[in-house]
């Protein structure tokens with residue numbers, strides 16, 4: 264029962280270092296956020312000790328009287344967060360993550376080898392939406408289902424709904440997945456519903472990235488049109504790392520959806536729920552229902568727009584020329600830079616971003632862009648004026664990347680990164696720049 268610092272100084276010290284890294288730098292990774300102290304307290308609680316396979320009132324283990332109340336509370340708050348009528352919508356709060364939520368949802372909706380369509384990974388879709396390459400089926404969603412991606416219109420870099428409809432007419436999917444990891448615009452759920460209905464397909468929205476913005480009314484509402492909605496809880500929703508599956512209970516011919524989803528989560532795809540995480544989700548959903556969260560979500564979007572226009576003022580090229588949500592895709596190809604080079608330079612100067620494919624990239628392995636998001640900086644109370652400074656800092660980091668690449672090629676770049684991370688070596692000059 265001794266504290267961590269006494270029991271394991273190595274792990275303790277790594278946590279201290281990571282805490283310093285998270286708060287001393289600028290966190291611009293679009294899929295990350297800073298969850299509340301209250302959620303972390305719940306996540307680190309004694310609830311981690313408990314097994315509770317099954318559902319409230321129907322467990323495979325004794326001693327679940329408090330866990331049952333907790334899970335029901337979490338379900339209630341999840342439905343309330345998205346203003347859902349409990350007689351029409353249900354939710355499973357047990358998925359360990361967004362990926363397992365998606366696989367469980369697919370398992371509930373369709374049969375092995377059925378056809379699915381999701382936005383292609385190079386166009387911003389997620390791995391779990393059916394990703395495969397010419398050489399290999401990469402994701403379980405393409406291993407166990409037949410998948411065919413839809414894509415962006417190369418001219419506008421928006422979802423090409425016309426082509427999606429044509430492809431669906433040929434491919435005849437049983438499930439259409441919308442939602443993305445790197446798409447800066449809102450979705451046309453009504454159009455997607457029409458396309459899905461033409462094929463008798465289910466429509467699933469994976470709002471992992473945007474669920475906080477959807478809950479706050481900053482983006483269109485997928486629940487009006489979709490059969491199932493999945494999300495992670497740790498991105499714009501600002502909770503612990505986990506997933507949720509919302510399902511419509513009244514779809515004609517699928518009245519057993521509640522049972523199908525619940526059975527798909529456990530026992531089909533998972534074992535015992537992580538009750539500590541469920542408690543932390545419940546806490547985060549309580550916070551997401553407060554007026555302060557709506558103000559936060561609005562500011563996330565405002566900050567993303569300010570960041571986009573700051574970069575555009577510096578003459579940079581952004582995919583779709585801006586954003587409707589929390590994220591920006593920055594096309595670095597006109598500068599002849601790769602996303603990974605800029606990611607390294609930014610790491611070295613305390614700005615955390617990630618390399619990302621941009622529309623038309625030849626290879627997802629060497630992407631020509633970076634993805635930025637404003638959720639975490641907004642959680643640190645940054646507003647428009649702060650974000651303008653962030654845009655200028657990013658401009659300087661990218662100019663530095665151009666300079667390092669031009670002057671000395673990759674050797675100096677390597678030196679630069681080494682120097683900036685270790686404080687020694689011949690790249691010191693570059694660091695001083």
Ligand code: PLP
Pocket residue numbers: 294359360361362363365389391442443444469470471472495504505506
């Ligand atoms: N779905 C989308 C759209 C995502 O962006 C992600 C993660 O980035 C996931 C699912 C998977 O979430 P997790 O990493 O929690 O498995």
